[in-house]
Amino acid sequence: MSELGPTPTSFDVIVIGGGPGGERAAIQAAKSGKRVALIEKAHVVGGTSVNWGTIPSKTLRESALFVHGLMRHRLHGFQAELTEEVTVSDFMYRERLVVQRELELINASLGRYRVEVYRGTAKFVDDHTVAFEGKDGRRKGNLRAGVIVIATGSTPNHPPDVEFDGDTVFDSDTILKLPRMPKTMIVLGAGVIGIEYASIFAALGVYVTLVDTRDRLLPYIDREIVSILERELSGLHVAISHDDRYERIERIPATPPRIRCLTRKGQDLQADVLLYSVGRDGNTKALNLDAIGLVPDKYGLLSVNENLQTSHPHIYAIGDVVGYPALASSAMEQGRRAMRHAFGLPVGHFRPDVLPIAIYAIPEVSYVGETEEKLQEKGIEFVAGRGHYGMNPRGQIIGDTDGLLKLLFDAKTGRLLGVHIVGDGASELVHIGQAYLKMEANAFEIADSLYNYPTLSDLYRHAAQTAAAELIRLGVTPS
Numbered sequence: 001m002s003e004l005g006p007t008p009t010s011f012d013v014i015v016i017g018g019g020p021g022g023e024r025a026a027i028q029a030a031k032s033g034k035r036v037a038l039i040e041k042a043h044v045v046g047g048t049s050v051n052w053g054t055i056p057s058k059t060l061r062e063s064a065l066f067v068h069g070l071m072r073h074r075l076h077g078f079q080a081e082l083t084e085e086v087t088v089s090d091f092m093y094r095e096r097l098v099v100q101r102e103l104e105l106i107n108a109s110l111g112r113y114r115v116e117v118y119r120g121t122a123k124f125v126d127d128h129t130v131a132f133e134g135k136d137g138r139r140k141g142n143l144r145a146g147v148i149v150i151a152t153g154s155t156p157n158h159p160p161d162v163e164f165d166g167d168t169v170f171d172s173d174t175i176l177k178l179p180r181m182p183k184t185m186i187v188l189g190a191g192v193i194g195i196e197y198a199s200i201f202a203a204l205g206v207y208v209t210l211v212d213t214r215d216r217l218l219p220y221i222d223r224e225i226v227s228i229l230e231r232e233l234s235g236l237h238v239a240i241s242h243d244d245r246y247e248r249i250e251r252i253p254a255t256p257p258r259i260r261c262l263t264r265k266g267q268d269l270q271a272d273v274l275l276y277s278v279g280r281d282g283n284t285k286a287l288n289l290d291a292i293g294l295v296p297d298k299y300g301l302l303s304v305n306e307n308l309q310t311s312h313p314h315i316y317a318i319g320d321v322v323g324y325p326a327l328a329s330s331a332m333e334q335g336r337r338a339m340r341h342a343f344g345l346p347v348g349h350f351r352p353d354v355l356p357i358a359i360y361a362i363p364e365v366s367y368v369g370e371t372e373e374k375l376q377e378k379g380i381e382f383v384a385g386r387g388h389y390g391m392n393p394r395g396q397i398i399g400d401t402d403g404l405l406k407l408l409f410d411a412k413t414g415r416l417l418g419v420h421i422v423g424d425g426a427s428e429l430v431h432i433g434q435a436y437l438k439m440e441a442n443a444f445e446i447a448d449s450l451y452n453y454p455t456l457s458d459l460y461r462h463a464a465q466t467a468a469a470e471l472i473r474l475g476v477t478p479s
Contacts (some may be wrong), residue, residue: 009143021319021331030113068298154320182272189278358427369418381411384469387459
């Protein structure tokens with residue numbers, strides 16, 4: 001046995017982390033005929049997306065929508081109410097089925113392409129060798145490869161002065177393990193995760209106080225869309241406090257215990273539970289990056305070039321560990337692209353301008369392309385077209401009369417530049433706009449397209465028609 005430990009097992013590729021990005025990277029490399037090892041520290045693959053985050057939270061959201069719909073659209077002679085004993089797990093029965101099915105599919109794919117999975121915590125020995133250790137910290141073996149992919153994801157930020165006790169204070173990885181359904185909740189952090197959970201629990205009848213550390217909600221999203229979202233959150237009894245953060249968090253002895261949050265602006269907030277969702281940190285501390293000279297930033301994130309390479313050209317980093325946009329969809333694409341680049345395969349042209357973003361709040365928000373604010377910064381003149389859910393028969397049928405589809409067009413050419421949606425099905429509807437953006441469609445082409453009736457998709461025709469009329473007034477005519 002050498003000083004480095006056992007003789008390494010050789011692979012073409014080592015992937016560290018079995019989330020969406022790591023899984024796609026491993027399979028892409030294996031499809032290319034490479035021998036691939038995947039190291040995963042958890043007892044299951046799938047990462048936060050499948051096991052603790054994306055799928056479980058969206059499952060709870062569907063239950064919340066169902067409950068909210070029953071309460072909002074009361075039918076004559078039909079009553080529904082929640083019992084005092086209801087718990088989060090009562091709303092999550094389908095989550096176990098969905099997660100199990102996803103895990104089966106992931107494991108089947110890894111097995112089909114003969115990806116060898118190792119359970120343990122990965123640590124770099126040198127820039128081509130990775131050791132993996134068990135939970136007891138004992139080294140289980142060494143792996144060596146010509147290409148290494150870091151896909152370790154991220155975890156919720158835990159300030160040292162906040163005690164995450166799993167009883168009154170939770171993060172986004174543990175909030176779905178609530179021991180009981182609270183009546184009141186404080187959510188610290190009004191990013192995507194904070195807003196999603198605030199709206200979900202509010203729809204379940206929980207009174208929520210959302211503390212936003214910024215002076216305005218979601219500053220990177222179209223202001224008109226955000227104003228509708230804020231109004232809808234208010235209708236769910238979500239109280240929003242802007243430009244504030246916690247000063248002290250303390251447990252209030254009671255049966256059951258409660259939580260107090262004193263803020264820097266002097267608010268004394270009290271609730272049954274608190275969700276802390278201010279930021280996430282890249283999972284790089286355990287990797288022993290000092291051994292290879294990689295230095296993450298203060299948030300644990302790694303810098304990469306346009307090909308997802310770190311300062312070591314053969315070491316790639318993908319997904320949450322490289323920061324924005326930190327989406328499951330983008331991580332998957334990054335994993336595929338990294339391996340195509342590593343082995344000289346056609347990579348294709350990636351267009352970040354047509355990457356759709358979705359916030360699974362109640363209501364949903366989704367967008368792709370430019371915002372009004374960005375166009376104004378760039379000095380690009382534009383025309384906006386709007387399709388209102390309240391004027392769409394499908395919107396009336398489903399009871400969503402406040403939603404909005406907003407399209408932004410170049411005032412000189414009529415070409416579509418941005419798509420912004422708030423309302424039911426926004427995360428699905430945005431893909432129509434994404435396709436129009438990729439094909440560089442203009443307002444006249446979108447207005448002339450036919451859609452099933454009645455559908456929310458028909459909002460595209462109405463929005464484009466209003467924009468087309470304004471474009472004609474400005475002298476732009478169909479080409």
